[in-house]
Amino acid sequence: MSFDRLIAKIIETGNPTVAGLDPKLDYVPEFIKKKSFEEKGADLKGAAHAILKFNKAIIDEICDIVPAIKPQAAYYEMYGYHGVKTLYKTIEYAKSKGMFVIVDGKRNDIGATMEAYTNAYLGSAAVDGKQFEGFGADALTVNGYLGTDGIAPLTKVCAENDKGIFVLVKTSNKSSGELQDKLLAEGGTIYNAMGGMCEKWGEDTIGKYGYSAVGAVVGATYPEQLAEMRAKLPHTFFLVPGYGAQGGGAEGVAKAFDENGLGAIVNSSRAIMCAYQKEGCDEQDFAKAARRECLRMKDDITAFVPALKK
Amino acid sequence: MSFDRLIAKIIETGNPTVAGLDPKLDYVPEFIKKKSFEEKGADLKGAAHAILKFNKAIIDEICDIVPAIKPQAAYYEMYGYHGVKTLYKTIEYAKSKGMFVIVDGKRNDIGATMEAYTNAYLGSAAVDGKQFEGFGADALTVNGYLGTDGIAPLTKVCAENDKGIFVLVKTSNKSSGELQDKLLAEGGTIYNAMGGMCEKWGEDTIGKYGYSAVGAVVGATYPEQLAEMRAKLPHTFFLVPGYGAQGGGAEGVAKAFDENGLGAIVNSSRAIMCAYQKEGCDEQDFAKAARRECLRMKDDITAFVPALKK
Numbered sequence: 092m093s094f095d096r097l098i099a100k101i102i103e104t105g106n107p108t109v110a111g112l113d114p115k116l117d118y119v120p121e122f123i124k125k126k127s128f129e130e131k132g133a134d135l136k137g138a139a140h141a142i143l144k145f146n147k148a149i150i151d152e153i154c155d156i157v158p159a160i161k162p163q164a165a166y167y168e169m170y171g172y173h174g175v176k177t178l179y180k181t182i183e184y185a186k187s188k189g190m191f192v193i194v195d196g197k198r199n200d201i202g203a204t205m206e207a208y209t210n211a212y213l214g215s216a217a218v219d220g221k222q223f224e225g226f227g228a229d230a231l232t233v234n235g236y237l238g239t240d241g242i243a244p245l246t247k248v249c250a251e252n253d254k255g256i257f258v259l260v261k262t263s264n265k266s267s268g269e270l271q272d273k274l275l276a277e278g279g280t281i282y283n284a285m286g287g288m289c290e291k292w293g294e295d296t297i298g299k300y301g302y303s304a305v306g307a308v309v310g311a312t313y314p315e316q317l318a319e320m321r322a323k324l325p326h327t328f329f330l331v332p333g334y335g336a337q338g339g340g341a342e343g344v345a346k347a348f349d350e351n352g353l354g355a356i357v358n359s360s361r362a363i364m365c366a367y368q369k370e371g372c373d374e375q376d377f378a379k380a381a382r383r384e385c386l387r388m389k390d391d392i393t394a395f396v397p398a399l400k401k
Numbered sequence: 402m403s404f405d406r407l408i409a410k411i412i413e414t415g416n417p418t419v420a421g422l423d424p425k426l427d428y429v430p431e432f433i434k435k436k437s438f439e440e441k442g443a444d445l446k447g448a449a450h451a452i453l454k455f456n457k458a459i460i461d462e463i464c465d466i467v468p469a470i471k472p473q474a475a476y477y478e479m480y481g482y483h484g485v486k487t488l489y490k491t492i493e494y495a496k497s498k499g500m501f502v503i504v505d506g507k508r509n510d511i512g513a514t515m516e517a518y519t520n521a522y523l524g525s526a527a528v529d530g531k532q533f534e535g536f537g538a539d540a541l542t543v544n545g546y547l548g549t550d551g552i553a554p555l556t557k558v559c560a561e562n563d564k565g566i567f568v569l570v571k572t573s574n575k576s577s578g579e580l581q582d583k584l585l586a587e588g589g590t591i592y593n594a595m596g597g598m599c600e601k602w603g604e605d606t607i608g609k610y611g612y613s614a615v616g617a618v619v620g621a622t623y624p625e626q627l628a629e630m631r632a633k634l635p636h637t638f639f640l641v642p643g644y645g646a647q648g649g650g651a652e653g654v655a656k657a658f659d660e661n662g663l664g665a666i667v668n669s670s671r672a673i674m675c676a677y678q679k680e681g682c683d684e685q686d687f688a689k690a691a692r693r694e695c696l697r698m699k700d701d702i703t704a705f706v707p708a709l710k711k
Contacts (some may be wrong), residue, residue: 133529165517207475219443227482238576267549276584
């Protein structure tokens with residue numbers, strides 16, 4: 092099962108965190124942008140080229156200490172098809188360095204259309220009798236609002252190809268409660284119902300660490316709900332956004348883990364990509380600053396997860 | 402406001418339907434595939450090239466009788482970044498022919514990330530002080546599970562750039578009720594609550610036909626809910642999938658319209674793209690067959706929408 096591969100990488104590195112690669116052009120050091128614009132043009136193509144160089148340098152510096160990256164599709168799509176090519180190249184490069192790749196796309200649809208998304212990110216497309224991977228990621232975030240019709244095509248491919256998904260359950264943003272916290276007539280909240288569906292969708296894909304291929308997104312900014320979901324969803328692996336920039340602290344995040352220090356991976360994006368700006372170091376040193384921030388984050392979180400600490 | 406432009410096109414053509422361009426490679430005639438594979442290779446690049454030729458030929462044949470196209474992002478992403486380039490080129494071509502373009506991407510996220518999606522599809526990205534459109538669509542489908550934080554970036558750009566969004570409310574698939582039909586403790590269903598949020602999100606962008614820039618996706622397969630939503634959401638324009646292939650009939654679909662014959666646009670995808678297969682005509686005639694199906698669909702639906710019938 093897919094999350095077995097991710098969990099093995101987490102144990103190997105002693106690091107339950109994922110580096111979010113959400114590269115706004117503002118985050119890219121000037122010297123990289125200048126060179127890319129000169130070589131490729133000061134346009135979407137040049138922007139996409141600059142972002143790829145930025146990503147690769149960060150991946151080079153962190154691939155031995157961080158188990159996974161999570162590129163956010165929106166930041167690549169913003170630069171059009173050139174940006175989407177950079178998403179592909181980033182995934183390819185991270186995999187070549189042994190990292191697990193979670194595409195954060197929050198995709199959702201039904202039937203044949205959801206199969207197309209599944210083929211795009213976790214499977215392959217048939218062309219003239221041969222199969223080709225569109226993006227070749229290891230996992231994809233998805234939105235379960237459409238019910239089982241939107242998830243079944245994914246779980247089938249997850250089982251066949253050793254991949255995983257994370258379903259949005261309780262998101263980290265301030266207004267997440269507008270819909271997700273509403274109480275149902277049958278009892279419990281909407282996010283509770285969504286969490287319950289994750290356990291059900293995953294029941295046939297439970298791996299050797301006790302977690303299925305159907306994970307859940309549960310925000311670091313709601314520690315009580317994290318603890319509640321951890322207790323109620325024993326086979327659901329969590330992707331936890333909202334640590335750091337959005338205000339989630341390490342002590343709260345610790346509630347996402349089980350007694351073995353497993354069961355969750357915590358994301359940080361901006362703090363890693365912009366570490367050089369925060370440090371005030373030379374921008375040439377951006378990738379090493381990203382590494383320093385990854386190590387700081389690892390120490391911060393594992394201090395509260397003693398079972399995992401190396 | 403954006404849907405004023407769409408509604409004006411619907412009135413002009415007397416046709417409240419949209420052609421879904423969800424091009425699986427299986428739908429593309431052999432003669433196009435053969436040529437594309439020879440020219441570009443029998444791979445993702447060749448597939449993307451074949452799909453673009455297919456799309457353009459259909460657009461050429463229907464642009465005078467159909468107000469809009471709705472490319473479904475999944476079918477382009479399945480062919481990797483080459484496919485995404487075809488999505489861009491398809492949008493560009495349809496706009497050059499005067500069509501309104503709805504990208505069906507069901508995107509969703511929060512804050513800066515949702516801004517990135519908004520910039521990608523409805524706005525533009527800044528590169529070295531200039532603005533560049535990533536995809537340049539007129540409207541985007543979105544998923545509102547994350548609440549107002551996920552919608553506010555869109556409504557701002559809709560107002561500024563004369564664009565629109567469609568929020569998933571009650572989808573057309575069989576399992577849509579698993580979550581969407583659940584009863585809330587406060588009364589009403591989850592899809593009701595989502596519909597109410599659409600009215601609220603749109604209240605500052607109501608155009609001259611009485612509809613805001615925030616529309617809703619309500620499936621043709623649930624006519625009762627269509628009628629219910631039409632009555633409860635007077636300022637929310639509907640995108641109605643599920644007609645034809647999924648089983649929604651014209652009489653049920655008619656419930657999506659107001660007394661002026663406005664308020665909704667009905668999608669059909671496979672029946673248009675594969676009309677030549679169903680007709681059994683020469684595959685060289687695929688685009689004219691698509692046109693015939695568009696006219697058949699228009700007549701079928703407008704028979705129940707007399708106020709719009711030309």
